[in-house]
Amino acid sequence: MKRISLAEALAGIEDTRRDRSVIYPLHEVLIITLLAIVCGATSYHKIEIFGKSKESWLKRFLKLEYGIPDACTIRNVIKQIDTRQLHEIFATWMKDVVQDLFGVVAIDGKEIRRTKSQNNRPLHVVSAFSCEYRLVLGQLACDAKSNEITAIPKLLEMLEISGCIVTIDAMGTQKEIAQKIVDKGADYCLSLKQNQRALYRNIVAYVESVLFVAAKNELAESNQYHVDHDKGHGRIEKREYYTCNDISWLPNADKWANLSGFGVCVSTVHEKGKTTVSHNYAIYSVKNMTASQFAHCKREHWGIENRLHWVLDMAYREDESRARADNSAENLNVFRHIALNILMSEKSFKGSISDKQFRCLLDQRYLETVIRDWLCS
Numbered sequence: 056m057k058r059i060s061l062a063e064a065l066a067g068i069e070d071t072r073r074d075r076s077v078i079y080p081l082h083e084v085l086i087i088t089l090l091a092i093v094c095g096a097t098s099y100h101k102i103e104i105f106g107k108s109k110e111s112w113l114k115r116f117l118k119l120e121y122g123i124p125d126a127c128t129i130r131n132v133i134k135q136i137d138t139r140q141l142h143e144i145f146a147t148w149m150k151d152v153v154q155d156l157f158g159v160v161a162i163d164g165k166e167i168r169r170t171k172s173q174n175n176r177p178l179h180v181v182s183a184f185s186c187e188y189r190l191v192l193g194q195l196a197c198d199a200k201s202n203e204i205t206a207i208p209k210l211l212e213m214l215e216i217s218g219c220i221v222t223i224d225a226m227g228t229q230k231e232i233a234q235k236i237v238d239k240g241a242d243y244c245l246s247l248k249q250n251q252r253a254l255y256r257n258i259v260a261y262v263e264s265v266l267f268v269a270a271k272n273e274l275a276e277s278n279q280y281h282v283d284h285d286k287g288h289g290r291i292e293k294r295e296y297y298t299c300n301d302i303s304w305l306p307n308a309d310k311w312a313n314l315s316g317f318g319v320c321v322s323t324v325h326e327k328g329k330t331t332v333s334h335n336y337a338i339y340s341v342k343n344m345t346a347s348q349f350a351h352c353k354r355e356h357w358g359i360e361n362r363l364h365w366v367l368d369m370a371y372r373e374d375e376s377r378a379r380a381d382n383s384a385e386n387l388n389v390f391r392h393i394a395l396n397i398l399m400s401e402k403s404f405k406g407s408i409s410d411k412q413f414r415c416l417l418d419q420r421y422l423e424t425v426i427r428d429w430l431c432s
Contacts, residue, residue, distance in 0.1 A: 061393070061429045062086065064148040071135055079124045083117050084132045086430070087124075092387075092394040093425065095412035097372045099126040099133075105416075112419055116430075133390075134381035138196070141389050146193035146213040149396075158187035159355040160219045160241070162210065162227065164203050165364045167373055167384060178384045181206045182392070183214055184363050186355035189399045191363065191392040192216075196385045203227060208235045216241040220341060222356035225250055228338070230311055237312040237340065244344075244352040247317070247336040257305060258317050258336060266297045266319070274346075281346035291325040296350040300343055313340040318349040367391060370408045401425045 062082070070081040090113075091105035106113065106123035113119060124132075160183055167178045181203050182194040193213050197206040207227050217240030223232065225248035236243045249255050266274070274280035274297065281296045300316035302308045320335040341348065367373040371391050376384065398411045403424065406414070415422040 059148060059151050061089075061148065064144050065089075067144055068136060068140060071137070072132070078121050079128060079132075080118075081132065083119065084124055084129060086117060087113065088129060088133065089390055089393060090422070090426065092371070092390050093397055093412070094416040094422070095370065095409070097376065099130045102126065102129050109419075130383065133386050134383040136382060136386050138382045138385045138389075141386055142193065142195055143213060145389055145393065149190065149192050150215045152396075153185065153188055153190060153192070156185060156188070156192075156215065156217075156219055158185070158219060159244075159352055160184065160192065160214070160216055160221050161186055161356045161359040162207060162221060162223045163356070163359050163364075164197075164224075164226075165367070167376060167388065178388070179203075180385070180388050181210055182359075182363065183210055183216075184359050186358060186362075189362060190396045194389065194392060196388070204229055204232070207232055211235050211239055214239070220244055220339075220352055222246075222352055224356075233314075233340070234312040242313075242340045244337055244339040244341065244349070244356075247338050253306070254338070255336065258319075258338075259334075261299070261304075262297065262319050262336075266299060271295075278345035278347070281350050283350065289326060293323045294350070295321040295323075296346045296353070297321070298344055298346045298349050311338065314338060315340050315342050316344055318344070318346070320350070320353050363395070366395060366408050370412060371395075397425060397429050400429075 065085045066082050068081065068085070070077070072081070087106045088102050090109075091102040094105060096102045096105050103123065103126040110119065110123055162181060162183050164179055164181045167180065178196055179202070180194050180196050183192040184190070185192055193210055195206045195210045197203055203226050207223065208231065211221075211232075212235070216236075220242045221236045222244045223246065225246040228245040228247055228251055233243055233245065247255050247258065266279070271280050279298050283294050285292045285294070296318060298316060298318040302314060302316060308314050317336065317338045319337070322333045322335070324331045335353065337349070337353070339349070339352070371394075373388070373391060376387065395408065398408050401411060401424070404411060404414060404421065411425070415425055
């Protein structure tokens with residue numbers, strides 16, 4: 056089956072501009088914007104600089120009959136794009152790119168701080184990230200972190216996650232979200248805090264009275280205990296994972312779709328002469344989940360901060376972006392996710408995302424290598 060190219064996917068975006076005032080074709084503006092962001096552009100002005108400096112090269116696959124649009128024109132185009140349509144096109148295209156999705160899919164929110172204005176809260180984006188492929192599968196924006204509860208089911212509806220394990224922070228630990236995940240043919244591993252007070256208290260009481268007093272070697276033999284260590288920069292952390300797959304005693308367990316067990320990660324950190332201990336609880340639908348499998352799910356979910364959110368802030372200065380007129384902030388976030396997917400998929404050059412951006416900017420042959428399999432069918 057022939058895979059649809061990114062250029063073809065972007066061509067499906069509706070052009071809402073008035074015909075009489077249109078000079079620059081929509082697909083040309085979108086491709087120039089995307090390529091500039093791949094190379095590290097962090098503003099509309101830098102997108103214009105990229106286009107004008109690469110105009111002769113861009114003419115190899117774009118007509119550019121009227122040359123390169125200026126920053127104001129690019130901004131006006133991007134801010135008017137139907138954001139919902141862009142999200143759907145991106146998610147549909149990623150289904151085509153990743154046809155055999157497996158493993159952990161982490162769903163988490165990120166606030167773009169400087170998009171806040173006098174009358175509006177900062178943009179809050181909920182993203183689905185394939186931990187195995189290191190790719191963003193889709194995203195949706197919501198008004199605030201509390202609104203993730205309504206955004207997550209809509210995002211799940213856009214994804215093809217059958218056979219995966221979906222991990223979400225405690226905000227998303229809701230019966231309706233668990234049911235939606237199961238309906239999509241996936242399993243879940245949901246963090247548990249006191250927003251689900253009765254469930255949390257019952258599980259904490261069981262863990263403290265049964266699991267924590269049991270012999271660790273016996274728990275390990277039954278795959279209910281796993282431990283790993285992490286050292287670096289004067290920080291030593293021991294993470295102990297406990298699981299329990301017997302929930303016959305748990306009140307109202309049947310209210311949660313396919314609930315199969317629960318687990319806890321006990322983190323002990325030694326740093327600068329101080330020791331801190333924290334507990335992170337979760338419920339899951341995976342049948343007979345072992346402690347090592349539980350550990351893998353938790354580590355992969357926590358990794359979204361370093362592999363996605365941190366990269367967006369460091370490589371694309373997303374938190375510093377002040378683009379907020381109309382749909383600008385949300386649409387640019389989607390383009391950053393596309394650019395990040397493109398760069399993370401390039402394996403011939405062993406470097407950071409920032410290194411790849413810089414090389415793309417300097418070496419047109421490398422840029423062609425990076426985009427070839429994405430922009431072309």
